[in-house]
Amino acid sequence: MGVVVPLESDRGEGSDAVERLTELVGADMDRVTDLILSRLASQVEMVPELAGHIVESGGKRLRPMMTLAAASIVGYQGTDHVKLAAAVELMHTATLLHDDVVDESDLRRGKEAARKIWGNQASVLVGDFLLGRAFKMMVEVGSLKALDILSTSACVIAEGEVLQLATTKDTRTTEDAYLQVVNAKTAALFAAATEVGAVIADRPDSEQAALSSYGRNLGIAFQLVDDALDYSGRQATLGKTVGDDFREGKLTLPVVLAYRRGTADERQFWERTLRDGDQNDGDMEQAIAIMESHGCLDDTIGRARHYGAIACDALAIFPESDMRDVLISLVHFCVNRSY
Amino acid sequence: MGVVVPLESDRGEGSDAVERLTELVGADMDRVTDLILSRLASQVEMVPELAGHIVESGGKRLRPMMTLAAASIVGYQGTDHVKLAAAVELMHTATLLHDDVVDESDLRRGKEAARKIWGNQASVLVGDFLLGRAFKMMVEVGSLKALDILSTSACVIAEGEVLQLATTKDTRTTEDAYLQVVNAKTAALFAAATEVGAVIADRPDSEQAALSSYGRNLGIAFQLVDDALDYSGRQATLGKTVGDDFREGKLTLPVVLAYRRGTADERQFWERTLRDGDQNDGDMEQAIAIMESHGCLDDTIGRARHYGAIACDALAIFPESDMRDVLISLVHFCVNRSY
Helix, strand or coil, X not given: CCCCXXXXXXXXXXXXXXXXXXXXXXXXXXXXXXXXXXXXXXXXXXXXHHHHHHHHCCXXXXXXXXXXXXXXXCCCCCXXXXXXXXXXXXXXXXXXXXXXXXXXXXXXXXXXXXXXXXXXXXXXXXXXXXXXHHHHHXXXXXXXXXXXXXXXXXXXXXXXXXXXXXXXXXXXXXXXXXXHHHHHHHHHHHHHHHHHHHHHCCCCHHXXXXXXXXXXXXXXXXXXXXXXXXXXXXXXXXXXXXXHHHHCCCCCHHHHHHHHHCCHHHXXXXXXXXXXXXXXXXXXXXXXXXXXXXXXXXHHHHHHHHHHHHHHHHHHHCCCCHHHHHHHHHHHHHHHCCC | CCCCCCCCCCCCCCCCHHHHHHHHHHHHHHHHHHHHHHHCCCCCCHHHHHHHHHHHCCCCCHHHHHHHHHHHHCCCCCCHHHHHHHHHHHHHHHHHHHHHHHHCCCEECCEECHHHHHHHHHHHHHHHHHHHHHHHHXXXXXXXXXXXXXXXXXHHHHHHHHHHHHHCCCCCCCHHHHHHHHHHHHHHHHHHHHHHHHHHCCXXXXXXXXHHHHHHHHHHHHHHHHHHHCCCHHHHHHCCCCCHHHHCCCCCHHHHHHHHHXXXXXXXXXXXXXXXXXXXXXXXXXXXXXXHHCCHHHHHHHHHHHHHHHHHHHHHHCXXXXXXXXXXXXXXXXXXXXX
């Protein structure tokens, strides 16, 4: 029932990437965490309570680590990368709070979603507060170019979420249209997070572009694997509810492929379950069976591997280093994490 | 049944203030409107549709006019005030979209609320998009101090909304606690809107502070009169639903005063209708009758007049001019608009 990952190399390749990355940027990440917690302070009790709940529930904190890693690979010597990384994580946290409201999710990272404890209203408003705090931190850094990159990504993310809302339940969504959603709602922030690391170090455009490309393509690969995992029984361990996308009628890549490759009967199945939202016991298992019969989950991972390869090649202009190694290894981890 | 306004001067004082202000900043306001409409553009159809709905429903656009007026009174010669004014209006529009979701409102400015047409989900996301666009425009202006002032106000507004959420239905809310809400959710943006007008003109701190104080106190007066109007039958003409605050259990100043001044029976009435949300036909009329018996609506306007006076005095450091005249006149309009 799990996703079969067609590996080109060892099954475990990249499996220690997150640990190695954490080792390399660990001291800075501690500063990022301290900074975030200190910036959640507010006289209004509910603000740090609710924000703390989602911030402390952790997650992998990949995005702020991307900013720290990018600053490190270009040899940045200052301290502003910590503030920008914290701002990136707060932006991401704000979108998670709003996403939970939009998706009516009950769980987030294996814990009860904030909206279930404090309500949708507080989640919307505390999300706004975190977005405001994120911008304030970027302003403190004082780099107009970094501000431009991050505020642009904030618009793009919101646009992507609206686009996803509009395509939800539309079984005729094309792979291109779906990639546009992924680019906007996930890859844009990864790209911005890495790009600003080079920007504050005043590195040449070529290095800024390389890091932006790495972040963008890693983000796409990451999202596509996430999409495949949503149809894998193993996902329960990741703290999301298995089958969330299916239940919400989200047209992710495995479904896009399955609909296009499917028989007339199978298309009717997708229309009933996703377009019409008429789902019965056993439908999720049926969905997975159809996907597997057409190789849709494998091919989704295959597509992820394609973007991952672009991400790795983008780093080729940097001299060899532990950090470059780890960032390449992280791509393998993202693609192979389906076990 | 209407609010009786204890006027110190002619009933109509300030009645032409908005027209005169519109005359003075009209050309710039046209630029602001064009700029806003051009920045709503998006490949994602629903974004300009939904955003256009709320932007075009108009309202008085007081906040962006404040930025233009402040820039004018300090003799600013550039063009960045137009961008900042547009950013201020987009920030405000974003909070309106989120407010409607939080308050579950059906109407906004006399039109069907966006959330009723496009849903809560799209309203949350398009609000985020507008906030992102607002920041992008501020970044284009490139004044880090203006960015700091406006991003700080974004945090303060969100905090104020959360505070209001926490105090909703709490009949024991004090006047001070309520003023804190008003300061944050309304006055902070007015203060920021006027202050940045002086900031981009590089005027001395004393002038920035004077304009910030004018904006803040005008904002407080404006909100308090709004609160009184919510218990006035005349409000239907303003495009809000009469009695919204009452139905939502909001503890605004008229209620704060009525609860403190009330008899035991009256306090029970407020607890049943606002704390417990148990409302019957005739309760709104009863609420107004209790308020009038204790002079709460008149005194709310009286409090507004107090803050209005501070706003007017703040402008005293500027030489006499048409603009200063109009801004003072605007305070009178705000306080006297209850007819």
